[in-house]
Amino acid sequence: MTEAAVCPVHHERDHPLHPPIGFAEAVSDGPVRMVWPNGVEAWMVSSYAGVRQVLSDPRFSTRKGGQPEMRTDNGEEVLDPDQPGNINGIDGAEHMRLRRPLSRGFMVKRMNELRPRIQQIVDEHLDVMEAKGAPADLVASLCLPLPSLVIAELLGVPPEHQELFQATAGDLFGKNGSKDEYLAHATKLAEVLTPIVEAKRAAGTNDDMIGLMANDTDFSMEELIFLCIGLLAAGHETTSNFLGLFTLHLFEKPDQLEVLRRDPSRADVVVEELMRYTVGQLGGPGLTRRATEDVEVDGVLIKAGDWVSVSLMANLDEALCPRAEQLDLERDAVSHLGFGFGPHQCLGANLARAELQIGLRTLFERFPNLRPAVPVTEMRYRNDMITYGAAEIPVVW
Amino acid sequence: MTVRIDQTRCIGSGQCVLAAPDVFDQSDDDGLGVVLVAEPPADLLPGVRDAVDRCPAQVVTLEE
Numbered sequence: 120m121t122e123a124a125v126c127p128v129h130h131e132r133d134h135p136l137h138p139p140i141g142f143a144e145a146v147s148d149g150p151v152r153m154v155w156p157n158g159v160e161a162w163m164v165s166s167y168a169g170v171r172q173v174l175s176d177p178r179f180s181t182r183k184g185g186q187p188e189m190r191t192d193n194g195e196e197v198l199d200p201d202q203p204g205n206i207n208g209i210d211g212a213e214h215m216r217l218r219r220p221l222s223r224g225f226m227v228k229r230m231n232e233l234r235p236r237i238q239q240i241v242d243e244h245l246d247v248m249e250a251k252g253a254p255a256d257l258v259a260s261l262c263l264p265l266p267s268l269v270i271a272e273l274l275g276v277p278p279e280h281q282e283l284f285q286a287t288a289g290d291l292f293g294k295n296g297s298k299d300e301y302l303a304h305a306t307k308l309a310e311v312l313t314p315i316v317e318a319k320r321a322a323g324t325n326d327d328m329i330g331l332m333a334n335d336t337d338f339s340m341e342e343l344i345f346l347c348i349g350l351l352a353a354g355h356e357t358t359s360n361f362l363g364l365f366t367l368h369l370f371e372k373p374d375q376l377e378v379l380r381r382d383p384s385r386a387d388v389v390v391e392e393l394m395r396y397t398v399g400q401l402g403g404p405g406l407t408r409r410a411t412e413d414v415e416v417d418g419v420l421i422k423a424g425d426w427v428s429v430s431l432m433a434n435l436d437e438a439l440c441p442r443a444e445q446l447d448l449e450r451d452a453v454s455h456l457g458f459g460f461g462p463h464q465c466l467g468a469n470l471a472r473a474e475l476q477i478g479l480r481t482l483f484e485r486f487p488n489l490r491p492a493v494p495v496t497e498m499r500y501r502n503d504m505i506t507y508g509a510a511e512i513p514v515v516w
Numbered sequence: 517m518t519v520r521i522d523q524t525r526c527i528g529s530g531q532c533v534l535a536a537p538d539v540f541d542q543s544d545d546d547g548l549g550v551v552l553v554a555e556p557p558a559d560l561l562p563g564v565r566d567a568v569d570r571c572p573a574q575v576v577t578l579e580e
Contacts, residue, residue, distance in 0.1 A: 175572070175573075175574060215527070218527055218528075219527065219528060219546060219547065219548070222527055222528030222529065222530075222547040222548075223528060223546055223547030224547075225528075225530075225547075226528070226530055226542045226547045227530035227533045227534060227542060228533075228541075228542065454566070454569045454570045459572070460572050461572055461573070462527050462572065462573055464527070464529055464572035468529065469530055469534070
């Protein structure tokens, strides 16, 4: 093989809903070497088949320690590589030990049982938004509170602890702070969680996620607390960002919004297509693995020890579906990579689906004339190495 | 046509249940995928093929 060109990883976009400038061109000819802002070099894989291979082949390890996206820009490790309960930093049997009990808590039928409660939370928040009147910030009114309230209930945080819990979790995930700030907030959240876990252990119940982890597994207290924090992080950031980004894409594509308005009962298929397209348009790198052996991906030899990032721009690969670069809400659901792939695929995918389906459908049913109060290009966006979304979405109706 | 799930590698993602709810379920005991109809009729096969494709752990197989 020949040594491929080295290009920088960056997040500058010429439009907030489009991939980083030059990214598509840089990755179009198969895996390329990219340098992260913290100096780590990694292969970037962006084809549909290549991304599926990297995320599912056990020769690519997710073990942390030096991983590019888990370092700050000055090279500091965000997480201790051996942090107990870091489910995204372990492979094989060790990973299965943590993953399987959690999967039980996120079963499809369990998520379906939650739907009436999710609907209720959405309705209550939209009631408040309507009563306060336009303009409103959709992020503060719905996108942020919905997933954080749902995950707190799913975990089983008792009502009397909810306020403190939400405030502490908001401090931890609401802003991009330094590593020291992150650790201070994480410690505070652990202090809030510990007595809750101890109470569930004493009660011996398993009807919520904390109870299930406390009583039906061999998890240590440290693992359990860190898993709770991980579930909260995922619950806060991702679904909230995507509910906002989906809405913005629909604002920018009125013909597609019309498809949802015409038949809101197709919200499930609509959410799959929005997920495929939105994640594809984010483009930039996210998930990273390390080759444990020499492996060929898309005709390029990746050597043992090399870092490999995947770009979920793979969702726009014609190998996945025809006219993949277009948002087409009339399309049947396809096997997109919006929730990742392989054994580490998003644990909360079925919960996210339920929240996004109910949230989006109800939003445009309640406010058929919902529109942005300022141009989408003039809104404020939050960006770090892993997540991206609108900080505020001013709307009128 | 026989549908199987390799439970030793199943992660309980439930993608098979979403793809073909008449053919797959998740066990109440451990959340892992279970096959309800091992020899599904022809009209259920598209959903089963979708499940084979979507399974993130690639543990659903259809022997044709």
